Amino acid sequence: MSAVMTSAAPRPKASFTTIAAITIGNGLEFFDFITYSFFAVVIGHLFFPVKSSTVGLMLALGSFGIAFLARPVGGLVLGLYADRSGRKPAMTLTLILMAVGSLGVALAPTYEQIGVWAPIWLVGARLIQGFSLGGEVGASTSLLLEYADDHSRGYFGSYQFVSQGLSSLFGAAVATLLTNTLSHDALYSWGWRIPFFIGVLLVPIGVYIRRHLDETLGPVAHKGESATATIKDAFQAHARLIWSGVLMVLGGTVATYIIVFYIPTYATHFLHMPLSLTLWASVTASAVLIPVSIYAGRLSDRVGRIPVTWWARAALVVLVVPGFMLLIAHPTEWVLIGVVAVLSVLLALQASPGITFITELYPRPIRATSLSVVYSVGVAVFGGSAQLIVTWLIQVTGSELAPAWYMIVATLLSSLPLLWLKETAGKPI
Incomplete structure (x- = not known):
């Protein structure tokens, strides 16, 4: 086995400014990526014109999901870069790549303009976005936890989901504003492109902010082997933890992409509620994720990652079917918001400690790479396909x-590693 020697850099002094710098950059990148899902119905019409609206929607959701295929590759390449060259340069590179992909979506000609090349163009831009985001989670979450002491990692790690909540909230707010202020023709003609241009324009802010962060990796010495061999040996030594991490990601990512991103599409297409109304569900979910994620992180620092995750997942299994039954029976704005709010609380209670728990499983020399690959594979296989699968x-x-039952199966499978993994809260990493 190759030698990978990392002397950890002295832990930099943590501050709210530090957390904000990491969180804002991470949030900007997620905003660029997930805004696509809010306009799935519009994109399906413009880029996949088929007779069946459901088939068109499935094709649009498939193009949303195809970006996830690039995430494991991006996770490996950019995660490896973060573990060898530092968290900061990797995080800057991911932002630049995301800007390129988002600009590609914003400028994409429609099917009416260039025919079959339109969806090909769109898919290419989405693959660049997916590659970029694949390396973001590992680098940014590793940096957050490496700033924290042993008794506050849950709190620091929670800001990974706070950043996702902020980006979802911003994206949903922009989408809601556009759908409520623009005419149908304007929205379908040019309005849907606005969020992607906004995302591109915000990227330089994220790059500037990240330049002022302190590095946490420390010097790394690699003796005689290539980076690929080094990581291969390291992964073989921690194979059980790698696969456990993928399983852990399964439940959280399926729940996230159904509760936060799919329910507006579901309510519009299957319950025949107006899009301008259903987007409030994503606003609600995102607003709930922010404070509850922080609370869940702090709670896991006190009582442990495993108990908080266990109870949140158990509650989700019990309540998700009744919640969907209520929504189907009474498809009104307040029922939609209420159901999404309750499910979002349970999502945040499991996801926030979960991402910290998974990150703590891996040693510093391969932490960013391991988390990037684990998270990207889990999200690519299960999260990216969730909307397409439940529609089918x-x-x-x-x-x-069907979405509720699918969430139950994913949550139960995802809870299996909790039976054999050991608690990590409060222990040195």
């Missing part, structure tokens, strides 16, 4: 409860 399940079964 509704189509073939005729049951509008």
Whole structure:
């Protein structure tokens, strides 16, 4: 086995400014990536013009999901870069790549303009976005935890989901504003492009902010082997933890992409609620994620990652079907917001400690790479496909409860590693 020697850099002094710098950059990148899902119905019409609206929606969701195929590759390449060259340069590179992909989406000609090349262009831009985001989570979460002491990592790690909540909130707010102020023709003609241009324009802010962060990796010495061999040996030594991490990601990512991003599409397409109304569900979910993620992180510092994750997942399994049944029976604005709010609380309670727990499993020399690959594979296989799969399940079964049952199966499978993994809260990493 190769020698990978990392002498940890002295832990920099943590401050709210530090957390904000990491969080804002991470949030900007997620904003660029997830805004696409809020306009799935519009994109399906413009880039995948088929007779069946459901098939068009599935194709649009498929193009959303295809970006996730690039995330494991980006996770490996950019995570390796973060573990060898530092968290800061990797995080700056991911922002620049995201700007390129987002600009590609913003400028994409429609099917009416260039025919079959339109979806090809769109998919290419989405793949660049996916590659970029694949390396972001590992580098930024590693940096957050390496700034923290042993008794506050849950709190620091929670800001990974705070940043995602902020980006979702911003994206949903922009989408809601556009759908409520623009005419149908204006929205479909040019309005849907505005969020992607906004994302591109905000990237330089993230790059500037990240330049002032302190590095936490420390000097790394690699004796005689290539980076690929070094990581291969390290992954073989921690294979059980790698696969456990992928399973842990499964439940949280499926719940996230259904509760936060899919429910507006679901309510619009299957419950026939107006898009201008259903987007408030994503606003609600995002607003809930922010404070509850912080609370869950602090709670996991006190009582442990495993107990908080266990109870949140158990509650989700019990409540998700009744929640969907209530929404189907009473498809009104306040029922939609109420159901999404409750499910979002349970999502934040499991996801916030979960990302910290997974990160703590891996040693510093391979931490960013391991988390990037684990998170990207889990999200690519399960999260990126969730919206497409549940739409297909509704189509073939005729049951509008399919998303709820799918979440239950994913949550139960994702909880299995909690049976054999050991608690990490309060222990040195």
